[in-house]
Amino acid sequence: MLSEDLIVRRRRVLRGLRQYYDLPFHPIRGEGCWLYDVEGRKVLDAYNNVPHVGHCHPHVVEAICRQVRELNTNTRYLFEPIVEYAEKLVATMPDGLDACIFTCTGSEANDLAWRLASNFSGNTGVITSENAYHGNTTFLDQIDGSSTKARRENPNWWIRVPAPPARQSGDAREDKVAAVAYAGQCASAVAELIGRGHPPAAFYFESLFCTDGIRVPRPGFMGEAISKVREVGGLIIVDEVQAGLARCGTDWWAFQNLGVEPDIVVMGKPMGNGLPVGVVVARHEIVDAFYARDRYFNTFAGNPVCCAAGIAVLEVIEREQLKLNALRIGTLLKRKIEGLMERHPNIGGVRGRGLLLGIELVIDQSTMTPASRQARWVINEMCRRGVLVGLTGPDRNARNILKVRPPLVFDEHAVDVFMTTLDAVLADLPSRLE
């Protein structure tokens, strides 16, 4: 009843702001990877990467409360937290990625990355992957491959290349063939953009291609494709908003798994455990060239409170060994899901790395036809039974991949709850869905 009234009020003032599930989910408290709803239900959060080290983590809460009591101001003055935070972030990066510009969101960071790349390269074209989503600004909306809205026309300075294959054969020769084909597609895109008078300033991609249904290219797979872009002066912008910050379990950043050396790295969601924090990390030549000709000031970005939250998140990841946990628990979860495939022909496979997994739902394992309606039913039913999980690709017309991207404090008990619920929901999946 409380929720019903709130829905009416919400619709009146927030209009078309959608809810994720068909039934309203009304949380009032969070702790670790658990949320408690208004009816007292305990719900497992297997979806949100924003509460990265766990909902309301006490160390982060304390850091925020300490700083908000002391000082919060803009970065035109001198203070310690932004410098400390930037240094700590750069320390997680490969050599050369040594300069930061803070923003408040991943969208702002991807938008700023474009200003950096076009300034540095002098070029005007963009390449993205087929179903890429990099944010909500006017510029990023123009290169939104995940949108199904009717457009008058796409800008002629934007071109898309297919994402790397979702499934790999495991055979080295076949993989090599796929990499060569992928590089060929990138080379064609570069040539096409040049033909249109817009050589690429940037090739944007998510390290694990989340909006393309989660794909994990083998190390080196992207190398040849990337060099096609670099040959004409284009920069490589890697979007780590979803996959980054120790989530993949082996490194701090997902791109490190791919053997990719980006020019610009973009981060957002998980950084402040819920406070708005985004950042662009780039080679300092790129940042210096930008500041030499242009300016960027963002009033809230890099403020002491958001930076205190960001530093605390990094500390928790270290102290609680959450990178290792992501690897250990993610591997366990993946194996258990694979184990379920025998009993549930609707599971076509599971892919991903660490605590970023995609469970592919299909009509059956032989045809591998995407089961999009079934996937929508499954996430709603899982929410109803107390587990939050998301939905993604493989493309904007077929969203049949369950996206599992929980807080990094996911543990064995959470895995058990997740598996029991998934098993039961799939068992109840209606054979026909309207």
Added chain:
Amino acid sequence: MLSEDLIVRRRRVLRGLRQYYDLPFHPIRGEGCWLYDVEGRKVLDAYNNVPHVGHCHPHVVEAICRQVRELNTNTRYLFEPIVEYAEKLVATMPDGLDACIFTCTGSEANDLAWRLASNFSGNTGVITSENAYHGNTTFLDQIDGSSTKARRENPNWWIRVPAPPARQSGDAREDKVAAVAYAGQCASAVAELIGRGHPPAAFYFESLFCTDGIRVPRPGFMGEAISKVREVGGLIIVDEVQAGLARCGTDWWAFQNLGVEPDIVVMGKPMGNGLPVGVVVARHEIVDAFYARDRYFNTFAGNPVCCAAGIAVLEVIEREQLKLNALRIGTLLKRKIEGLMERHPNIGGVRGRGLLLGIELVIDQSTMTPASRQARWVINEMCRRGVLVGLTGPDRNARNILKVRPPLVFDEHAVDVFMTTLDAVLADLPSRLE
């Protein structure tokens, strides 16, 4: 020494991120309209509108700490704070401005306003005032009139109109002539945009034209100009990022002083007292038309912690009668500055409303030649002597207006400190500046 070391570290990792003053200002604690720096100095903040109800206001701090301990999540779920906050904001607005979309920054809100306006109008052109700055996204950078950077070319869908006159004669007939001239400039801009194939989707302006050096059009002054834009379907987007939220002392919003009825209102800086909060408030038809064809989701925007801060700010404004305080103290301050003009020929005048004042520095009062170098010297010297004040317009090449835009808790003692310091600094102003 502490500061020196920090400056070196800051430059290494944050590169060209500029500081506001020539000498570093290194605050470590804030309270009310006071900041305490690393050397223990107590510094008056007469500049920042972000700590709107005072630095580290205990009521806002408590609201943030309470919510951050309980729950912070995205708006795809149901929760109370965003609905309550949106309702409270809409309640401050004139009838008809009844729908909200939250963002994290004023830049994001101005950028989103463009997506709303172009969708609703079907038009593609933009009008701004001459030296307008509305934010830092790729789109907003294209319509940045305040920038001095070299551009290849301005977009042909953007046109600028002069800001309303900085000084008014006080004579009704002359004022009428000025308003007609202003409307004529807008009509020409509209015609020019139509001629280029880009009828205006939007006319953006700041209610008090801060980046044009602070201008206070009389009620009704803008009416005829606005109707020229509306005649061809363009929307009126009012940017309240600097002037809004009770600062002007008479109403909640500065546009209410101008007799203007915007279609879209954009807010940012002061909303969360330092946490990143922005919002677009618009007529619901505009928002509904947008959601019918497009989508906008912003992970952090409208989160419970930022909304709790926003609600607390509104509560403090009410409880402490800060609107009235802005009027009372702003009027006092303005009168005292006017009183200083006799002794200091470098003060050409003071304008503004409530606690948003511009002090025009000139070579002398007879010629009224802008004293930009002197103004830069004055703000640096005032900072050195313990008062923060900013600098603005009247245009991008002449920044001779001291911008006084303090937290709304500015009081008589603060006025005394401000006046004593300004008086002394002006007395010491070197007759020749290199």
